[in-house]
Amino acid sequence: MNVTKHDVIAVVSDVLSLPTESFSAASSSEDFPEWDSLGHLRICMAIEEAYGVKIELEQMGELTSVECLVGFLQCV
Amino acid sequence: MTVENKTLANQSETSLPKVLVLSNVNMAPIKSALKWALPTFGEFNDYLQVLSEEGSLAYNESWDAIVIHLDGETLFEKKSVDDAAAEGEMYISLLEKFCEERPSCTVLASLLTAPAITAMTFAESTIDHSTSAHIERLNQELRALSNQVTNLALLNPQMITLQHGTKQLLNPNFWYAGRIRYSNLMFKELSRAYRLLYLGYQSRAKKVLVLDLDNTLWGGVLGEEGPLGVKLSEDGVGKCFRDLQRLIAQLTTRGVLLAINSKNNISDVEEMFSKNSMMLLTQSDFAAIKANWQDKVQNLRELSEDLSLGLDSFVFLDDNPVERQLVAENLPEVIVPTFPTRPEEIPQWFLDQVVLEYFPVYRVTAEDRKKTEQYSRNSQRESLKRNIDREAFLKSLNIEVKYIVDSSELVNRASQMTQKTNQFNMTTKRYTPAQIAEFIASDSHRVILLDYRDRFGEEGITGLAIVNCDSAEIDSLLLSCRIIGRGVEEGLLRKAEELLAASGQREIKAEFIPTQKNTPARGFYSRAGYNLLQEGEDGRQLYQSVLE
Numbered sequence: 001m002n003v004t005k006h007d008v009i010a011v012v013s014d015v016l017s018l019p020t021e022s023f024s025a026a027s028s029s030e031d032f033p034e035w036d037s038l039g040h041l042r043i044c045m046a047i048e049e050a051y052g053v054k055i056e057l058e059q060m061g062e063l064t065s066v067e068c069l070v071g072f073l074q075c076v
Numbered sequence: 077m078t079v080e081n082k083t084l085a086n087q088s089e090t091s092l093p094k095v096l097v098l099s100n101v102n103m104a105p106i107k108s109a110l111k112w113a114l115p116t117f118g119e120f121n122d123y124l125q126v127l128s129e130e131g132s133l134a135y136n137e138s139w140d141a142i143v144i145h146l147d148g149e150t151l152f153e154k155k156s157v158d159d160a161a162a163e164g165e166m167y168i169s170l171l172e173k174f175c176e177e178r179p180s181c182t183v184l185a186s187l188l189t190a191p192a193i194t195a196m197t198f199a200e201s202t203i204d205h206s207t208s209a210h211i212e213r214l215n216q217e218l219r220a221l222s223n224q225v226t227n228l229a230l231l232n233p234q235m236i237t238l239q240h241g242t243k244q245l246l247n248p249n250f251w252y253a254g255r256i257r258y259s260n261l262m263f264k265e266l267s268r269a270y271r272l273l274y275l276g277y278q279s280r281a282k283k284v285l286v287l288d289l290d291n292t293l294w295g296g297v298l299g300e301e302g303p304l305g306v307k308l309s310e311d312g313v314g315k316c317f318r319d320l321q322r323l324i325a326q327l328t329t330r331g332v333l334l335a336i337n338s339k340n341n342i343s344d345v346e347e348m349f350s351k352n353s354m355m356l357l358t359q360s361d362f363a364a365i366k367a368n369w370q371d372k373v374q375n376l377r378e379l380s381e382d383l384s385l386g387l388d389s390f391v392f393l394d395d396n397p398v399e400r401q402l403v404a405e406n407l408p409e410v411i412v413p414t415f416p417t418r419p420e421e422i423p424q425w426f427l428d429q430v431v432l433e434y435f436p437v438y439r440v441t442a443e444d445r446k447k448t449e450q451y452s453r454n455s456q457r458e459s460l461k462r463n464i465d466r467e468a469f470l471k472s473l474n475i476e477v478k479y480i481v482d483s484s485e486l487v488n489r490a491s492q493m494t495q496k497t498n499q500f501n502m503t504t505k506r507y508t509p510a511q512i513a514e515f516i517a518s519d520s521h522r523v524i525l526l527d528y529r530d531r532f533g534e535e536g537i538t539g540l541a542i543v544n545c546d547s548a549e550i551d552s553l554l555l556s557c558r559i560i561g562r563g564v565e566e567g568l569l570r571k572a573e574e575l576l577a578a579s580g581q582r583e584i585k586a587e588f589i590p591t592q593k594n595t596p597a598r599g600f601y602s603r604a605g606y607n608l609l610q611e612g613e614d615g616r617q618l619y620q621s622v623l624e
Contacts (some may be wrong), residue, residue: 022340037254038102038104038254041100041105041250041253042104042105042253042258044250044253045250045256045260047260047582049260054249054251057249057252057253060253061253
């Protein structure tokens with residue numbers, strides 16, 4: 001799938017209610033208190049909905065940065 | 077849909093209801109869908125604790141509503157089915173205690189749904205202590221409880237699961253990652269269902285369904301194809317329309333009023349009613365019929381006058397997009413749903429997008445069932461009224477009025493009247509069944525109901541007054557618009573005074589609070605001999621009367 005970091009940042013920032021400028025490709029769950037475990041699940045749900053994909057349970061814990069999410073989407 | 081979700085969604089944020097959401101699964105992701113409320117979430121699976129402790133979140137704060145969404149499958153994920161059933165029992169008794177101790181809080185609770193497949197496979201249906209059998213029993217107890225307390229409204233999630241199927245609604249990856257059982261679709265549907273249940277609980281549903289005829293109630297054009305030529309039958313396209321009629325007929329049994337607004341000759345329409353035996357709706361099912369060649373906007377205005385109901389309580393169905401557009405532009409308060417272009421989609425669309433969306437009810441009262449009959453009798457009375465003078469008219473009605481004071485059996489009806497009456501309503505104070513029950517139980521307040529009948533039949537409980545004997549005030553006084561102008565309003569006021577006098581009061585205070593709709597009530601106290609003490613800038617009037 002052809003996905004850019006801007007697409008992913010749009011989803012993540014919307015879920016966390018934060019401005020898109022706060023994010024870069026390197027942004028990860030450690031950078032934002034809002035990106036906690038529940039926040040992460042909500043991000044994954046929003047990614048599933050936006051791109052019509054299923055994230056496997058065992059993958060979910062690894063996709064905790066913008067870069068990882070972009071990489072995951074590019075592979076499907 | 078042209079005009080969508082006008083009712084709760086466009087309120088300003090401060091007036092949104094404060095809602096506490098409790099569950100045995102992680103409901104936090106519903107937040108983005110819950111636009112109609114200001115939600116607070118309990119901790120995951122703390123619903124029993126929150127309901128059991130007097131000092132907890134549920135008891136401590138004042139919530140407009142508490143949503144308790146219990147997932148049946150999750151409840152029964154215990155080692156033994158009996159343990160799970162015992163937790164269910166405990167939940168219901170805590171729920172009962174909460175509803176009784178916090179009568180002013182609305183509780184919106186889910187019924188339980190059974191898992192699709194269990195380890196018992198087919199035997200699940202045959203054994204007494206199966207998960208499904210326990211769930212059925214717990215649901216029966218919830219139903220019984222909702223009839224016993226005044227503030228519990230129930231939602232059956234099957235309304236959603238049977239429409240979409242659990243495969244689309246469950247989310248095994250997020251369930252195991254963080255106890256999020258439901259998909260975004262399920263959260264959206266649950267949010268909608270709880271919103272509509274809350275709306276139904278507050279009696280804020282629409283009241284009138286106005287129908288076009290050609291290609292709406294039957295297929296084809298009556299004026300061209302004749303009463304036996306239009307499509308209305310037990311098979312094919314004709315059955316789509318016959319099924320729609322069947323569903324509409326069911327709505328009349330729960331108090332929704334029907335009216336016709338159609339470009340047709342009235343004689344053709346009457347012929348259709350009398351000659352086509354496939355018509356499930358009869359002429360008497362309609363409280364008013366406008367079949368003519370004038371503009372449908374004008375017809376709707378006249379229907380609103382004839383039925384004494386505001387246009388904001390109207391839903392208008394018409395297959396013609398031009399007519400819909402015209403009505404939507406000129407009468408923005410009327411709901412005008414987009415009508416399906418394929419006849420086979422009509423019945424399901426009608427149930428989901430019209431009945432559930434605009435006519436939700438959480439329980440049905442005996443008065444609701446009688447309503448259409450009452451309204452059409454009313455139009456008979458109206459025509460009688462035009463022909464004779466007022467006094468002779470009133471006399472000819474043989475009006476009989478009975479007063480019922482502090483009846484705990486009529487709490488729901490009393491509340492419904494405070495919620496629904498807009499025109500002849502002196503203070504427009506809205507009360508829930510629980511608040512009415514509190515008044516009845518108290519020494520200070522008396523709740524008076526007026527039971528009306530005349531020679532045309534019984535209107536039932538159609539007037540209400542609430543007096544505060546401590547402060548000598550008339551808190552509420554209202555009459556259903558069906559019986560305004562019959563001279564009974566003064567009788568109700570005298571009854572209120574009598575009860576205040578009986579409690580030792582002589583100087584009676586009464587108030588008129590103006591709203592957009594209660595002009596018919598303005599000036600009533602002056603006419604009844606009360607003195608105007610003061611009038612505020614907002615138009616509120618304070619009256620006094622000294623009893624002899």
